[in-house]
Amino acid sequence: MNINRLSLKEIYVLAIVVIFLLLIIYAIFSQQQTGLQRVGGLYLKKLGANPNIRNYVYGIYGMYRFYDTLFELLIFSTAVLGITIFSDLEESRESSSSELIESHVVDASASFLYPIIFLLGLYLAYSAHLGPGGGFAGGVIAGTGVLLLAIAIGADRIGQLFYEQFMKKVEYLILLLVLAIVLCSAVLPIDIYTGNRGTAVIIIANLSMGAKVFIGSWTILHFFVKHRGEI
């Protein structure tokens, strides 16, 4: 796409995108005249009564709008499932070595740093109701920490250290656990999120979400490490 010679098709596309943008910008400005509402006021009031949950954003996506989180977990599982099925059908490259980088400095520093990153991911996952973080960020950070370990010792040995076969079978049980918690809170007449029992339920839900995302993200990374450079 050269600036000096724009073909007819490119001018056409540019014109349509510019019109679309102008429409949206006009919509924003006209909305301002009637006043942009703060839409989360209702949730702030409801969550003010529950002293267990201090992070209002977690209160929304972890309690009142849990369907969103549930289906987000399902979409993530579908992506991981697609990659698992594809990796069973393909053989890896002939000349791929199991070490990503061969250097002593990287080996030593990676073996030292990976527990810190893993711990950070774990902390972010279980303290979702007290501060920023949440299960998704925590799980992904833990998966990245394991990738750092894979740089140091080779991606194939991670399977033995982390009981990979066992965890793959357990992955869908975690989803059932999360579904059970949702079912309890929807069906039982009592509110399970208040009081001391509430904190325990919240922490179990957080950790199971974090564990599921961690297993899924390590699966994806392992696949891309095995088939690196194939594009």
Place this chain on the structure above:
Amino acid sequence: MILFFLFLLLVLAGAVLIQKRLLNAVILLGVFSLTSSMIYFLVGAPDVAVTEGAIGVAFVTFIYVLALSDQGKLHVVTEEIPPFFYQDKGRIQGIEYEILQQLADQLSLDLEVEFVKHSDLPSQISSRRTEIIAGAFYKEYLPASGLNITLPFHQASLAKIVDTQIENAPIGTLTDLDVTDIKEIDAERISRFNALEDLMSAYNKEKISGFISDSARMSIALNQITTQKRKTSEISQVSDINYTFAIPSSEVELTDKLNELLENLTKTGQLEKILDRYLR
């Protein structure tokens, strides 16, 4: 403060769309996500900032870089033959290296050279990663392998060396060499060898009465003949050949670009200068 980051977003988005090399664009996308995460922090959304930082900056960049690690390279497979393509104290030099380096700069790629032996060449041709075959290559060297031959960059000759004192022994060549057009050889009395060193040791031990090879490999071989053999050996020219490059036939664009570059170099006289520097 926010305005500065927002304008930085605009600049980065524009920069991603102009890039030619994919790795540069991926790193710029990582910086884009990082700036976005910074804006989330300034506006009072720390949850979103942490999640965008973990997923958009770390994970997406890792996956792209792992998948694209082979992308910006031009793979060259060659034998080590001075003065065409050789290694000198760890640095690669040679006539063909300079030509291919110019091609890589033109296409904004990195040159990656792999030195192999003659017996490994057929398997490297069928591997998907090889893009150019170099190393004093000529059309008769590996005939009928599904390769496109480019324009020649140097003319040479096929030479034959014969020890006049040995009789009734076959003539040796390297495997796959096409000798059907050469009249002076009896086609049934040829023995094939896998490597130049095997050819040399067979000649020195008098198992063959002579061998045929192109002039570049012949000059390497001449250094290894024993002096008493050298007195009784006779070198004669058999036919003319052209040194070219070879590209697998599926890469039509690359063949066209390399031909274009070779034509350009011949027209402007740069090819002569490169050949002068190495061959004289």
Place this chain on the structure above:
Amino acid sequence: MTLFTSTISILVVGLGIIGLILKKNVLMKLLSLNIVNTSTILFFVLIVSEQGDRAPIGSSGLARMADPLPQALVLTSIVINFGVLALSLLFTMVLVKRYHTLDIDKIETSVKRDYKEESP
């Protein structure tokens, strides 16, 4: 101020859409899709907030608190974008293995030719 910031994020969305349509390389299209996704969710967060809002965490002080609902909705979107991206890279790998090129025009002609050969 809110208007100005949301307008700029909409402009970045526009840039991403232009890149998505006009680029010929399959991977550059994926990168432009990433830009569109990231700046759309930025728009959703910017439209109800101003610089200097406090985070919506309890006991955060008396200053104006940010709106928590768009943030919760947007968290889902980030993870979904990432899932779509991982699967698209997978499909690109399959395409490249089959057709040996990253140019979208050549892939289209090859696919049409394969279609014609299979179903006369």
